[in-house]
Amino acid sequence: MAIRGAIILAILTGGIFLTLKVVSSSDEPRGMGDLSITHLEERLQSIDDELTRLAQYSLRSGIGSIGYRSNPHGQSKSKEWVEIDLGEMGPIDEVVLVPTIWRDTDKGFQADAFPTGFRVLAGGPDDPSGRVIAESQFLGQILPRVAPLRIATPGASGSWIRIEASELSARAFDGEFVLHLAEVLVFRGEENLALSRPLRTSSNINDGAGAWDQRFLVDGFMPYLMDAAVGSKSLAYVSEIGTLPELQVDLGEAFNLSRLHLHTVDQSDTVPQAYAGDLGLPDHLAIEGALQPDFSDAQLLLDYRQERINDTGPIIMRHFPEVRSRYVRFLSKSPSSQISTSRPDLFRIGFAEIEIFSDGQNVALNRRVKSLPETNIDPERSLSALTDGHNLYGKILSTRAWLHELSRRHELETERPQVAGELNRRYARQQAMLHRTTWLAAGLAVSIGFILLLGHILRLRQAAAIRQRFAADLHDELGADLHTIGLLCDLSKDSVDSRDELLELLDRMRVFTERSGTAARYCTNMLEAKGLCEDLVEEMKRSS
Structure with a gap:
């Protein structure tokens, strides 16, 4: 029994070891910087999470x-x-x-x-x-x-x-x-x-x-x-048709100004777009800065002229010599030529955002803007939209941050299929290993069952052989007892005249008769028993 248990235990241990070895081999790090499946899954999730926070590739049209x-x-x-x-x-x-x-x-x-x-x-x-x-x-x-x-x-x-x-x-x-x-x-x-x-x-x-x-x-x-992933949507400011109001921005305090970004009015959200790119943008725009609110000390910051349609774009970026100013105004020197409509009488002015920079910071953010003269404005296209820091797509980012996000998106979108592909290869390999493991486990189960069945058959044969030996021994004992009884009977006939000797022979016959009956009953019970050698010591003593 001990040997049989040791054999089965060895088989089970070997099977479990092989199973664990097969399963663990599917998760061995190989490629992709020696990352495991868990790390690859975490990396893929990290990429997807970061992509949701990055600016999109929204391409110009027109x-x-x-x-x-x-x-x-x-x-x-x-x-x-x-x-x-x-x-x-x-x-x-x-x-x-x-x-x-x-x-x-x-x-x-x-x-x-x-x-x-x-x-x-x-x-x-x-x-x-x-x-x-x-x-x-x-x-x-x-x-x-x-x-x-x-x-x-x-x-x-x-x-x-x-x-x-x-x-x-x-x-x-x-x-x-x-x-x-x-x-x-x-x-x-x-x-x-x-x-x-x-x-x-x-x-x-x-x-x-x-x-x-x-x-x-x-x-x-x-x-x-500029299509940022964060921030709320904001519609651009556009003046009434046929008006060119003067726009004034109060920066709150004086700054050394050196750069200006004008985000043009959203041309259209359709492809193709409705306008050529000149909606709300005068052909000649003078931008002045001053320290006094009445612009009595105004200095020219930028003289913008649109001589060709290619001179404009979604964001007009201009440097100018540093000027200390608190107030900035935008003066339309001439209306737009309106290439899109061919009707100069439909001129107007408008921007999605006005950014005025000092030391790399937009100091116009959330500052008050007014128009002179005041005109009736669509509530969805208010003056506050000029400095709210948002465009039609979301938050307005700094140029460098925006380009960083686009570049980072490219890196992640290049890496993602590599990570996903490696994960799919690992999953496929793991699935194949799982199938092999399943077949191995089934084979182990069949082998163990076969071994157990074989052991059971061998035990039955051994039990039958032992019973037969014991039965043979008991049969010999029973035969000897019966032969002895026969001899005692013969002696009894010769001792009829001797009462004492006859009684002794009869007593001995009685003893051997009881022994024969006991041996017969035990032999029958042992051959019919379901257990194997339930009391082997006693049986061996009995057979000895």
Whole structure:
């Protein structure tokens, strides 16, 4: 019994060990940074949670500038460069390259002719060669993408930067290798040092529509609409048709102002859109700042002129020399030419948001705005919408934060299918292992059952053999007793005349008769018993 139990225990232990080994092997970390299934599931959930908090890729429609285009080449290993004069020497925290977008009939919107091999150099006035501050080989997978490419440049400084492309991508239109860029931004804190700065290029292709030119690299217009994941919806302010009121913003206190962002009126939420991009935007707009509320000391901050339809976009970004002001006003010098309607009498002024910056901060946020003269305003398009910090899609982010979110979205959306694919592979492998484990467990169960059945059969055979031996021994005893009784009977006949001897023989016959009866009953009971050797010691004594 002890040996049989040990054998069964060994089989069970081995089966359990193999089962655990098989199941645990499906969760062994391999690939994806040696993450386990649990960690991969947590990573996938983390990606999904973060994506809900990031700005969306909402692309512009309508008319506007596209960006910069170099000369075409017949091979990808061709060199083109763009150099931007940043003005004064100073730190460079980050460079952002915004791709031009092509509508691919199979893959949807994709970056077109974005360089796959390049380096970024920076230098000062006395350093025309500069030094490399970033290279594409350290930036991971660049294409495919729609998002801007962020290039961190910690510790870098310079008064100019140069992007040198050494490996070009094929243009979707004709397969020629060219350099396309929609915008280049160079950040120092929240300030885009490249905005409206002078630049040089190795080559430049203009088109008849005026949508391609090197100056569009630094005009502040990008192919995206600011569509933040947070914040409430806000409708843009638009004046009554036929009116051009003067808009005044009270900043609450005096600030050193140096930058302005005008978010244009939402053209339309349809595709195609209803307006060409000029709704509510005068052809000539003067923006003045003053310390006195009557603008008796007004200074011109910005003189904006829209000479072509490509001179506008969703966000008009402009730098100007620093001016200390508390009050800012917007004066329409001429109405919009209304390309969309061809009716100058339908002019009006409006913006989704007015941002006025001092040291990188929007000091106009939630400040009071008034119009002169006051006009009847649609309650859904109130003056407060000009400084509430929201647009049609949600919260208005800083330019750098917005581009960070778009870039981060690209990173996560690139990583997510890899994590999901690895998880699916692990799940499939785990399912296969589970099937194997099930079959192994079934095999173990059958094996154990077979062993138990075999043991039971062997025990029955052993029991039968033992019973037969015991029965044979008892049968021999019974036969001997009967033979003895027979002999005693014969002796009794000879002792008829001797009473004492006869009585002794009869007593002995009585003893052997009782022994024979007992042996017969025990033999019968043992052969019919269900138990195996229930009292083996007694049986052995009896048979001995």
